[in-house]
Amino acid sequence: MGKIQKKTGKGRLDKYYHMAKEQGYRARSAFKLVQLNKKYNFLERSKVLIDLCAAPGGWLQVASKMMPVSSLIVGVDLAPIKPLPNVITFVEDITTEKCRATLRATLKTWKADVVLHDGAPNVGAAWVQDAFTQSELVLQSLKLATEFLNKGGSFVTKVFRSKDYNNLMWVFQQLFKKVEATKPPSSRNVSAEIFVVCRDFLAPKKIDPKFLDPKHVFSEVDTGMVGQPMDVFHPEKHKRQREGYEDGNYTLHKTLDAWEFIKDAEPITVLGSFNQFSFTSDESRNVFKSTETTNEIKECCEDLKVLGKKDFKNLLKWRLSIRLEVGLDKKPEPKAAVQETVEVTALDDVEAVEEHAASAAADESRQDRIRRRQKNERVQKNVQRMQLGMIIPTDIGLEQDADGQSLFSLTNIQKAGSLKMVRKGDTDVDPEEFNAEMDMGEDIVTGEQDTKAISRRKGKSMVKEDLDAEFINDGGMVSDQEGDAELMEDLDEMYEQYKERQLERDAKMRAKAKREDKGEWKGFKKNGSGEEDSDSDDDTPNQAPQNDDTSDSDSDSGAEDEDGLPGAYNHKKTIKKSSKNPLLVGLDDAEQAELRQKTESGLTKGAKMFFDQDMFKGLVGDDEEDEEADDESNDDDEEEEEDEAEEAEDVEMDSDEEIRQFRRDRKTLKRKATEAAEGDEEEDDIEMVPLGKEFMDDEMWDGESDEEDSRKRKQISEYSLITAEAMTLAQSLVNKKATKSDLIDQGFTKQAFAEKDGLPAWFLEDEEHHNVPNLPITKEAVQVIRDRMKALDARPIKKIAEAKARKKYKAAQKLMKIQKKADAINDTEDISEKEKSIGIAKLLAKAAGAKNKKPKKEVQLVVAKGHNRGAKGRPKGVKGRYKMVDSRMKKEMRATKRIAKKAKGSNRRNYLFVIVTLISVDDMTLLEDPCKRTG
Numbered sequence: 001m002g003k004i005q006k007k008t009g010k011g012r013l014d015k016y017y018h019m020a021k022e023q024g025y026r027a028r029s030a031f032k033l034v035q036l037n038k039k040y041n042f043l044e045r046s047k048v049l050i051d052l053c054a055a056p057g058g059w060l061q062v063a064s065k066m067m068p069v070s071s072l073i074v075g076v077d078l079a080p081i082k083p084l085p086n087v088i089t090f091v092e093d094i095t096t097e098k099c100r101a102t103l104r105a106t107l108k109t110w111k112a113d114v115v116l117h118d119g120a121p122n123v124g125a126a127w128v129q130d131a132f133t134q135s136e137l138v139l140q141s142l143k144l145a146t147e148f149l150n151k152g153g154s155f156v157t158k159v160f161r162s163k164d165y166n167n168l169m170w171v172f173q174q175l176f177k178k179v180e181a182t183k184p185p186s187s188r189n190v191s192a193e194i195f196v197v198c199r200d201f202l203a204p205k206k207i208d209p210k211f212l213d214p215k216h217v218f219s220e221v222d223t224g225m226v227g228q229p230m231d232v233f234h235p236e237k238h239k240r241q242r243e244g245y246e247d248g249n250y251t252l253h254k255t256l257d258a259w260e261f262i263k264d265a266e267p268i269t270v271l272g273s274f275n276q277f278s279f280t281s282d283e284s285r286n287v288f289k290s291t292e293t294t295n296e297i298k299e300c301c302e303d304l305k306v307l308g309k310k311d312f313k314n315l316l317k318w319r320l321s322i323r324l325e326v327g328l329d330k331k332p333e334p335k336a337a338v339q340e341t342v343e344v345t346a347l348d349d350v351e352a353v354e355e356h357a358a359s360a361a362a363d364e365s366r367q368d369r370i371r372r373r374q375k376n377e378r379v380q381k382n383v384q385r386m387q388l389g390m391i392i393p394t395d396i397g398l399e400q401d402a403d404g405q406s407l408f409s410l411t412n413i414q415k416a417g418s419l420k421m422v423r424k425g426d427t428d429v430d431p432e433e434f435n436a437e438m439d440m441g442e443d444i445v446t447g448e449q450d451t452k453a454i455s456r457r458k459g460k461s462m463v464k465e466d467l468d469a470e471f472i473n474d475g476g477m478v479s480d481q482e483g484d485a486e487l488m489e490d491l492d493e494m495y496e497q498y499k500e501r502q503l504e505r506d507a508k509m510r511a512k513a514k515r516e517d518k519g520e521w522k523g524f525k526k527n528g529s530g531e532e533d534s535d536s537d538d539d540t541p542n543q544a545p546q547n548d549d550t551s552d553s554d555s556d557s558g559a560e561d562e563d564g565l566p567g568a569y570n571h572k573k574t575i576k577k578s579s580k581n582p583l584l585v586g587l588d589d590a591e592q593a594e595l596r597q598k599t600e601s602g603l604t605k606g607a608k609m610f611f612d613q614d615m616f617k618g619l620v621g622d623d624e625e626d627e628e629a630d631d632e633s634n635d636d637d638e639e640e641e642e643d644e645a646e647e648a649e650d651v652e653m654d655s656d657e658e659i660r661q662f663r664r665d666r667k668t669l670k671r672k673a674t675e676a677a678e679g680d681e682e683e684d685d686i687e688m689v690p691l692g693k694e695f696m697d698d699e700m701w702d703g704e705s706d707e708e709d710s711r712k713r714k715q716i717s718e719y720s721l722i723t724a725e726a727m728t729l730a731q732s733l734v735n736k737k738a739t740k741s742d743l744i745d746q747g748f749t750k751q752a753f754a755e756k757d758g759l760p761a762w763f764l765e766d767e768e769h770h771n772v773p774n775l776p777i778t779k780e781a782v783q784v785i786r787d788r789m790k791a792l793d794a795r796p797i798k799k800i801a802e803a804k805a806r807k808k809y810k811a812a813q814k815l816m817k818i819q820k821k822a823d824a825i826n827d828t829e830d831i832s833e834k835e836k837s838i839g840i841a842k843l844l845a846k847a848a849g850a851k852n853k854k855p856k857k858e859v860q861l862v863v864a865k866g867h868n869r870g871a872k873g874r875p876k877g878v879k880g881r882y883k884m885v886d887s888r889m890k891k892e893m894r895a896t897k898r899i900a901k902k903a904k905g906s907n908r909r910n911y912l913f914v915i916v917t918l919i920s921v922d923d924m925t926l927l928e929d930p931c932k933r934t935g
């Protein structure tokens with residue numbers, strides 16, 4: 001144990017291991033003593049301490065830290081202990097008389113206040129010492145303690161929960177007033193060790209030797225060859241000796257003559273109890289020569305403790321064949337059919353058979369588990385991919401199922417003769433036929449369903465198919481997992497989320513959703529009642545209308561057809577295809593007629609519905625758009641949007657009332673603007689004459705390109721109007737001082753009709769800058785722009801805001817650091833509460849000190865120029881600390897900084913610089929001294 005062991009096992013490198021490293025303890029076990037002392041306080045009051053089994057010295061370190069200065073601390077161990085300040089150590093076996101003598105010589109007349117014992121017999125290192133079991137070692141240490149302890153002293157020892165435990169406790173109680181068993185938190189739960197703290201040594205004048213005689217103390221204990229035989233059929237399950245060192249288990253390397261094993265009626269017990277089979281007896285030597293005793297068997301016999309299940313089976317087989325060979329067993333009647341079972345039954349060992357059967361069953365169930373886990377992992381993976389938007393539920397079905405068979409096997413379709421159609425991209429497949437072929441009839445939705453419902457159902461069905469594919473057992477469509485339903489629900493939910501995301505992204509989908517929500521378009525009605533066809537799931541197939549012109553189709557998503565137009569408006573294209581397809585139902589005459597009805601705007605009802613979609617809302621420029629802008633519902637929407645925008649803008653507004661007032665004003669303004677526009681239209685009684693070709697000249701009219709126009713619009717929406725001219729224009733419109741036609745008129749300026757052909761580029765450029773119409777501006781408009789700029793100026797600039805945030809962040813980081821340090825101090829086990837509080841107070845003081853640092857006194861820089869040039873003493877009008885500076889100084893400072901920066905650069909450069917300097921110095925010397933040159 002004295003050796004440094006490699007800590008490899010799981011959890012070995014625990015908190016205490018790291019703490020020990022941090023605090024410089026040689027072993028994590030140091031914390032056990034720290035914690036024991038915390039509970040019983042035996043170290044602080046002690047002057048002499050003996051640590052039995054002290055290597056590597058963790059406990060000694062703790063003792064020397066906790067005990068008063070100049071205490072006598074002695075450590076003994078089989079392994080040498082690296083020297084420690086103020087600690088005497090020696091290498092000795094604590095069970096020997098020599099150890100006793102050395103201790104006596106070291107302590108002289110002194111007696112110990114505390115005797116510690118944390119010993120554990122070495123396994124594998126020194127067989128002689130290992131003859132002592134843990135309990136015996138404890139008794140030995142107690143023996144030493146009784147000899148060296150002061151009256152009233154303490155004895156702290158480690159014991160293991162074993163049969164001897166009670167006996168040991170009884171002995172302790174005879175010798176000490178207080179005996180308590182405890183398990184410090186740092187002692188691993190998996191370890192069976194307990195620490196017994198015996199206080200107030202009674203120091204009897206004479207102790208009955210029986211008290212300290214292992215034979216006597218542990219007399220009730222069966223000291224025979226203990227040790228549970230190993231489970232040979234599950235050698236890997238052999239319980240590790242976490243409890244420490246079970247009595248007798250670690251010391252005995254047991255060898256048995258192979259013949260004994262062959263003879264024994266309980267071969268499995270023998271296999272688990274011995275380390276080696278030897279071939280020393282005459283019988284076993286014969287066995288050794290037998291052909292059955294292969295080299296492999298011989299090797300197995302060398303070390304039984306390292307064998308696996310297979311090896312044990314081989315050994316049992318070998319034993320059987322030898323028994324048959326030598327006539328210990330009779331050959332069993334050959335059972336024709338079952339070869340495998342012969343082996344097991346012939347073992348003649350019920351336990352073996354059971355074990356074998358159990359292991360086979362376990363194997364099978366393990367395989368089963370693995371298969372199930374793999375399937376679950378696949379589902380999990382798909383779910384994750386779906387969450388990441390890498391796939392959509394409908395994609396999942398395209399993946400292969402567990403058995404490597406695609407759910408949508410093209411072979412299946414080909415067999416059914418539909419592959420050709422699919423290849424052609426022809427969707428004109430008879431759904432019923434198709435359903436029958438694919439055996440997925442229930443998942444296909446027929447009729448003109450609510451598109452949302454269609455896609456949801458489709459998604460669901462696909463997900464279900466996919467799940468089934470994952471959990472399927474060779475063709476069965478029923479999942480055997482309990483969590484299927486739950487998983488299915490999750491997937492449904494995810495699909496809904498996916499759809500919502502799609503809606504957010506896709507304007508077309510949004511338009512569709514809006515249509516559905518408004519109830520304006522819910523698919524074509526069969527009976528004109530406005531209700532969707534709820535019979536779509538009916539068994540009776542939907543009848544396709546005879547009239548091609550009146551039939552329509554809806555793609556399965558229902559959102560749009562191949563051209564990207566909603567199915568309703570592109571029906572002509574698909575009429576022919578859909579006419580054959582009973583899945584797709586067209587319009588009847590009444591519906592067609594209804595759609596063709598003209599609305600007030602002059603568009604047919606169908607067209608209006610189409611242009612009512614959100615995606616057309618952004619389009620501007622025609623009068624219809626203006627009219628639509630008057631539409632009340634739209635107005636409401638816009639108002640809402642505006643309100644939101646205002647809310648964002650209104651951060652500076654103080655009270656609700658102000659906000660409300662502001663909104664009212666805005667609405668009034670808006671209304672006025674609308675009225676003004678309407679008024680314009682009323683006034684615009686001008687008959688619009690189509691323009692001649694010459695007026696259609698782009699160059700003539702394109703004040704601004706579309707791009708430029710949209711850029712300006714964006715700018716205005718983002719930053720509002722930023723020029724006084726624009727503001728004047730806007731104000732005059734709002735205040736009804738100008739009309740739309742005025743503005744148009746104003747556009748006809750001399751610049752607008754200026755001939756540009758043949759003019760040089762420089763001239764045109766110049767003109768563009770200077771020959772521009774002088775637009776009028778008003779005082780009010782300028783004031784508004786000015787105020788806006790002022791407000792903008794008053795806002796903190798980004799850099800300052802960032803710097804402030806950085807400062808805040810740094811302060812928070814610092815605080816966290818201090819908190820961590822304080823926590824670490826708090827967690828430290830081996831310092832008193834007082835020390836902890838002092839430590840934490842120091843930390844806080846340090847932090848506060850940094851915060852309360854006095855700011856440096858400002859030094860005023862006075863430039864030595866003008867009347868200050870060459871002035872002696874304090875320059876006039878300067879108060880407080882000052883420093884005279886001049887341009888020379890500035891230059892020199894810069895030069896110094898530059899040099900320092902250069903010096904910081906690469907060493908190589910410095911090195912070269914030095915060499916160059918040296919060379920030049922040498923040259924100079926040579927120049928100065930011509931004699932040297934000749935030399």
Ligand SMILES: C[S@@+](CC[C@H](N)C(=O)[O-])C[C@H]1O[C@@H](n2cnc3c(N)ncnc32)[C@H](O)[C@@H]1O
Pocket residue numbers: 001002003026027029030052053054055056057058059060076077078079092093094095118119120121122129137
């Ligand atoms: C768990 S370690 C002790 C660790 C020690 N308390 C520390 O904190 O560093 C157990 C020690 O018992 C020692 N040991 C076992 N049998 C012994 C014996 N008969 N005499 C002396 N030391 C023994 C081993 O050499 C080993 O170093």
